[in-house]
Structure formats: structure tokens, C-alpha cells
Amino acid sequence: MxxxxxxxxxxxxxxxxxxxxxxxxxxxxxYVPKTYEKKITNSPKAFVISGAHGDEIGGYLSAVYLYKTLKVKNGDIKFLPFLNIKSVVKTYRYLDGVGDINDKFSFSKQNVLNLPDNVFRKIEFIRKEIRDFKPDVVLSLHVAWGYSVINKKRWGNSIVIDEKRYKNLILYPVAKKVLQSINSNNKYRYRDYSIKVLNTFSKNVKSEMNDFSAWVLKSGFPVYTIESSKQLDLWRQIYNTSFAVAEFLKFYGFKIENLDTVLNKRQIDKFLKSIKxxxxxxxxxxxxxxxxxxxxxxxxxxxxxxxxxxxxxxxxxxxxxxxxxxxxxxxxxxxxxxxxxxxxxxxxxxxxxxxxxxxxxxxxxxxx
Structure with missing residues (x-):
């Protein structure tokens, strides 16, 4: 034997x-996420995150484009373009063996969702970055199918908030003001934007409780999800997202030095051509x-x-x-x-x- x-x-x-x-x-x-910072003054502060879903190319390209192009006279902006690089690499929405990483942000400090250690560490890294940074606003960039203004079941071309108001955070008036500017001043608008209110906490929507935005809101920071549409060309996705981000930044006290350059189709085309x-x-x-x-x-x-x-x-x-x-x-x-x-x-x-x-x-x- x-x-x-x-x-x-x-x-x-x-x-x-x-x-x-x-x-x-x-x-x-x-492929651990990384943050990139543009700091002029200590306030105001904005945290821009994208890349939760690898097939939403316009989302993370918008974050990269803004990081490379945007010039502000004041404030501090942190960009995290690639929340989920492994899915970006494969142009695949989900993370193999995990699913949708965007809904793995449990408020517990323990690994209650039984995530692989490397994924849990990635989420912990992001949560620590936001908690330590203490932003005045968090902007989450995505791209969805369709147009929400035509079909309410679709998320494309929308501003998404979990609640109109959560505790002392009042979200709806800000989203509405940005929405009005997008729908009236965006010269390249193909379809109007709309606001989607999820009522995550007021209606106890369990499927949304562990979403990134819900975690941010429970942590005490206002968060808005900006959804462009996959039906649009990439340059238009970047334009629409950049326009919306700029409007949010202005509302929270940022002064943008080169808005005409940022919202210039030729500049966006130049950025896209530089990739090849x-x-x-x-x-x-x-x-x-x-x-x-x-x-x-x-x-x-x-x-x-x-x-x-x-x-x-x-x-x-x-x-x-x-x-x-x-x-x-x-x-x-x-x-x-x-x-x-x-x-x-x-x-x-x-x-x-x-x-x-x-x-x-x-x-x-x-x-x-």
C-alpha cells in the first residue's frame, strides 16, 4: 500500500x-483598478467611475477622454475609468465566475456575498478610495440599450438616481436641472434624455440594494448614473456623457476652463483616431x-x-x-x-x- x-x-x-x-x-x-487625479484646489470634489461592464465602451472611453482633455480652474476630480478591466479586455458585460460586479457592493465590511478574494479586494479598494476622498458628488458612467424616453424599460440616454431624496441628500432637483440643459443645449442630441428614479430604499427594491450607487448613497454621498445609448456612434456617446458630466460639475461648483474644446466633435474624433x-x-x-x-x-x-x-x-x-x-x-x-x-x-x-x-x-x- x-x-x-x-x-x-x-x-x-x-x-x-x-x-x-x-x-x-x-x-x-x-488588473487592479487605478485612480487618476486632476487636482487644482481641495474643493469641490468629484469622483468619476466607469468600466463596471466591459461591453459599455462609451462609458469608460468617456472617463478617459475627460481625464485627458478636461481642464478645471478649481476643484479636485478623481477618475477610475476601469472598474472591471478583465471584462473590458473581453468586451464582455460580466466578470467570469462572479457575474455583474456592479451589484456586489454590499454595505457590510465582511465578504457576505462570498466573492473570490481578488474581487472582494477590488471592491474594497474602490470603497476605500471613495470613503477617503469624501467627494461632493459621484458620477457613474454607463451605456445601455435603446432610449428611455421612448421605452421606459430601456436605460439608454437617461440619468438614473436611486431616490429623489435620501436622508439629507436631495438628488432629483439636480438631476432635473442637468436633464433640462442636456435636452435644450446639447446641439448633437439625437434623442432626449429622461430621469429614471429607482426608489431603491423607499420601495425596498432588493435587487438594487447591493448596487454601487446604492452603496454610495448609503455612505452619504450623492450619486448619479449617466447612461448613454449603445445605438449611438461612439463619438456621440462620448459627447453626450461629457456634456452631462460637465453640467453636474458646474452645478457642484467646478469652473471648467475649456468646455468648448471638450464638447468639440473634432476633438472627440481626434481622440478616437488616436486609439488606432x-x-x-x-x-x-x-x-x-x-x-x-x-x-x-x-x-x-x-x-x-x-x-x-x-x-x-x-x-x-x-x-x-x-x-x-x-x-x-x-x-x-x-x-x-x-x-x-x-x-x-x-x-x-x-x-x-x-x-x-x-x-x-x-x-x-x-x-x-
Whole structure:
């Protein structure tokens, strides 16, 4: 019996442990959310968040566009463009094995929803950022189907609030004022916006109780969800969202220096065109040293490594918007990969005209 157990142990070591001793190792990013700040003065304060759903491209592109373009004379704005980068990478609404991360913001400090540790840490990071920042307003950017003004069951082109009033936070008059400005002053408006009031707490809507916006409201901060429509071109989604964000910022005391530039179609087109590049620079940390490679559109990049090399793919930065490294088989996303001869990955980029992520170029790490 002991010999049988010993034999099984030897097999386990041979098939699972020994290969690791003679394999190269590649680590993909953990994709922890990051905040980016534009600070002129200590107040007022706004927190702009997007990227909860990976298929809502116009939402997180709007956050990136505003971060790169917006100039304010006063105030402090924190941007968190990619709440859920792993879903953004796959242009997929939900997070694998978790579902909709937007409704995982339980008010409890404990992991009562039994989330994977890495997801719970991500949510804790976001909650801590907002609590420590103490914003005067939180703006959550999304993109939904249809037009709410035509079909009340749709969320596209809407301003969403959980309650008209919650304790000492009065939301409806602010939303209404912004709505009036959007529907009367937005020169590129294709369909009117409307206000959706969820009555989350007054009607005890349990399905909304753990939503991000409900958590923010219970934490004592006013929060507004801005929904553009997926039926619109990307430039118009960004324009509409930027217009709404600017109106909220002005209401809360921000003075915007370059509003004409921000709300300029040519400027938005220029931003979108900048995403598609003739070639992209990829930086890998290999055996403790950074190496930079050029990968051309539809090209194949060969990266030589040693048989025991350790390779790290850096986290995505806001200045690299639109380019993500994923496994050749996208359904097989893991944190770590071990290989003895070669392994294939690809770079995906945002195809603006198709409003989806397509293959840009291919990478093969080869053991030499």
C-alpha cells in the first residue's frame, strides 16, 4: 500500500512539479483598478467611475477622454475609468465566475456575498478610495440599450438616481436641472434624455440594494448614473456623457476652463483616431529587466526567452487605452502560464467603427 502511495506521489511530482522547474513562467496583469487625479484646489470634489461592464465602451472611453482633455480652474476630480478591466479586455458585460460586479457592493465590511478574494479586494479598494476622498458628488458612467424616453424599460440616454431624496441628500432637483440643459443645449442630441428614479430604499427594491450607487448613497454621498445609448456612434456617446458630466460639475461648483474644446466633435474624433496606431510598443519585464518591442498591425512578434525565464506583463495604464494582451484562446484567461517551448498571445484593440475589440497583432514567446 505504501509503495502504491509513493508511486502516486512520484507521478504527481513528475507531472506537476518537475515541469515547473524546467519551464518559463508568464504572469498576466491582475488588473487592479487605478485612480487618476486632476487636482487644482481641495474643493469641490468629484469622483468619476466607469468600466463596471466591459461591453459599455462609451462609458469608460468617456472617463478617459475627460481625464485627458478636461481642464478645471478649481476643484479636485478623481477618475477610475476601469472598474472591471478583465471584462473590458473581453468586451464582455460580466466578470467570469462572479457575474455583474456592479451589484456586489454590499454595505457590510465582511465578504457576505462570498466573492473570490481578488474581487472582494477590488471592491474594497474602490470603497476605500471613495470613503477617503469624501467627494461632493459621484458620477457613474454607463451605456445601455435603446432610449428611455421612448421605452421606459430601456436605460439608454437617461440619468438614473436611486431616490429623489435620501436622508439629507436631495438628488432629483439636480438631476432635473442637468436633464433640462442636456435636452435644450446639447446641439448633437439625437434623442432626449429622461430621469429614471429607482426608489431603491423607499420601495425596498432588493435587487438594487447591493448596487454601487446604492452603496454610495448609503455612505452619504450623492450619486448619479449617466447612461448613454449603445445605438449611438461612439463619438456621440462620448459627447453626450461629457456634456452631462460637465453640467453636474458646474452645478457642484467646478469652473471648467475649456468646455468648448471638450464638447468639440473634432476633438472627440481626434481622440478616437488616436486609439488606432500603425504599431504599438509593448513592454515586458523579463528576468528582472524591461524590454520594449514594436508590434505592427496584423503582424507577429517573436519574443525569445530562456527556458527558466520569468515574464511579467505590466498593468494597463490610462495612456495605453485600447490595447490589451490576452491569451490566444480568450476563454482560457489565467493569472500564470507555464511553458517549455512556446506560448501564444495576442493584442486586442478597440475597433472604433465596429465598437468592439478586435485582434491587433500576435505574440509568441519562444524558449531559445
Amino acid at each position: 505504501k509503495d502504491i502511495k509513493l508511486g502516486k506521489l512520484i507521478k504527481v511530482v513528475f507531472f506537476f512539479v518537475v515541469p515547473l522547474l524546467f519551464s518559463a513562467t508568464l504572469h498576466l496583469p491582475s 496606431k500603425r504599431k504599438v510598443k509593448l513592454k515586458f519585464l523579463i528576468d528582472g529587466k524591461y524590454y520594449t518591442y514594436d508590434c505592427e498591425y496584423r503582424g507577429k512578434l517573436i519574443v525569445p526567452v530562456k527556458k527558466d525565464s520569468e515574464i511579467f506583463i505590466p498593468e494597463v495604464e490610462i495612456n495605453d487605452i485600447g490595447y490589451f494582451i490576452v491569451p490566444r484562446s480568450e476563454m482560457n484567461y489565467k493569472k500564470n502560464y507555464f511553458f517549455r517551448n512556446f506560448i501564444n498571445f495576442k493584442v486586442k484593440y478597440l475597433n472604433v467603427s465596429k465598437k468592439r475589440y478586435d485582434d491587433y497583432c500576435y505574440i509568441r514567446f519562444v524558449v531559445k
